[in-house]
Amino acid sequence: MRMRALGTREADSMADRQEVTLDRAQVKKAVQALQAFLKTKSTGESLFLEDTQPINLLFTLWKIPREAQTIRIPLPHGQRPDTEEVCLFTRDEPKMSPDQTQRFYKKLLEERGVKSISEIIPFRTLKTEYKPYEAKRRLLGNFDMFLSDQRVRRLLPSHLGKHFYERKKTPLSVDLQSKHLARDIQRMVQGTSLTVTNKGCCCMARIAHAGMTADEVTANIEAAVQTVVAKLRAKGPMMKVIHVKSQTSVALPIYTSDLSHISVLAASKNRDASRKKGKKNQTEEEKPKPTVETNEEEEEDIPQLVPIETPSKKPKLEKPSRKNRIQKAVKPAAAKKSPKAQSRAGRKTELKGRRRGLKGK
Template sequence: MLSQHACSMDSPRHELALDRSQVKKAVQALRAYIKSSSTSQNLFENDGQTISLLLTQWKIPKKEQTIRISLPHGLRTDSGDVCLFTRDEPKMTSEQAVRFYKKLLRERGLRNAIEVIPFKMLKTEYKPFEAKRKLLGNFDLFLSDARIRRRLPSHIGKHFYERKKAPLSVDLESKHLARDMKRLIQGTTLTVSNKGSCCMVRVAHSGMTADEVVENVMTAVSTISAKLAKTGKNIKIIHLKSQTSVALPIYTSDLSHLALVEEARKKAHLTKGAQKRKRENDKTEVSEVITKETEEEKDNEEEEIPQLVPIETPTKKPKLEIISKKGLKKVPKPAAGKGLKKTLKGTKLTKKIPKVTARDLKRKAKNK
């Protein structure tokens, strides 16, 4: 049984100082387990088993992080399954673009068998879900032209990202294209998730020698501890395992490292709080300056108003009387009165005289 080994954090840049002999024991134990579990039926499968590092952290990180790791011994052979998504060249069909980029890679010195898929071919031939699923299973590594990287997620689908096979960006116009491509093809990628404290990265396969696996493990741990957000302090335990074996510990952190993680978090929290308070103070100072300026402007205006307006005694009648007279003049007459006036003008007024008869004359004479 392998014993756990606590490593110090005093190395430069807080890189983990692994015990090489401990790592070699774990590698030899894994190789012995793979050979003992191999049979005539699964001999070919066990010959290509992957060996991975399992990292456990003290605290779950707040942000997701992707770390690219270049390994001294490549995980893939020259005939490995690698797919490259490229942009569409103007005045070229998809087949011509495929030949153009394959020729470019050969001229730059790349010997790996890389399948080239232009963007137009990806949109048309790999539009159905089944075609995308088959494409995902056919290749182990996907690369992307940096010029079309932002356009890929909507066309390849979420399954590439769920299976940790998101295309890695590469600059095809770079002068060091061969070097950059080899680093990506022979290297590996670690995705540090913010949804859990564990993450896994592939660093070797069972077809390598023990020394090659040890060198890859040492290089990977050194790169991860240097590029991790907490610079290696947050790593609690590191295990080494194959696809079917148990996890063998090769590094165990000391409890003092948890205190260091807490101190780093408190410092980060304090610095954030100080920056927030500084921003608030700056805002209050600016607002105070603005209020002072506005108050000074108001005071100046109040002082200047009496000097500009002279005091005079009124010589005319009050405005209220004038307004009242004008109001009386302008009062409109009712419409009914106007109509009556017009009818009276049109007709002549005559006095009605009662008629006198003979009987009335006789009555008057008798009364006299």
């Protein structure tokens, strides 16, 4: 049952998937206009820099995806010039020093025919020599791309820092034990990747450089668009507009979706809402209803019992007067006096009486 449900979901997603057809002539015109713009901006000093300037594809989606995704895009023509520097992070081989590990992997890459790696850094060297902040920044600026042995891939973020990920130079994982190592590294170096986030509806991928011909750039654009549309995890039409641009140019549109896709999006939303509502009703129907056993005696009308108010037997307490309250307050004070104090008070009153008697005589 689960396999059937998965099959139906995949069929629905394939049925709802948007088909993006590019006009090759229009794409080529946009690429030629972009290359002409880059040539006009180039001077004698910056001619070399303009030839290696990257060309990007900017994808604008109809809605923000629910989950983030990274799409690997193989390209028919390499989008990196031969002058770019590529760094490879490797694991530490047992019973070997960092220098021995570096020589070991250099020999391995030469035997497998890999020529695109310009520097090899073992993991122990990364932890010790590139621990300061300035060393990490220098490492980031010295290389254009970073690869990593998949066995140490999860250990790198804590040692590299956030700047590698902000500059979108995240090390890509490579299986150094693969039988087709040269092919895998070549595809990774000359291919590209698209990071689709769930925080916005725009994403960009590098697909060529200014030194390539218009036909090569056009072929890379077509391959990249078809790969992204096929691998994007989303239901219904998602692609709204596609632009081609460089770092210093404006964005030139090469694909614009029809407004008819808005009705398709609304229909897919209504369909999803009806499915959720149907599932909710189904779960409510499946819940067991409580059964109540009734007897004939319980079904008879039972008279309501109303409590009768009875007068309270306690008499009401009258509020004492002020004179009585003063007397009650004085009596405890007198009772608290010690026997010596009481005898002294008696003597004083006796003396007062005698004095009054003598005065009367």
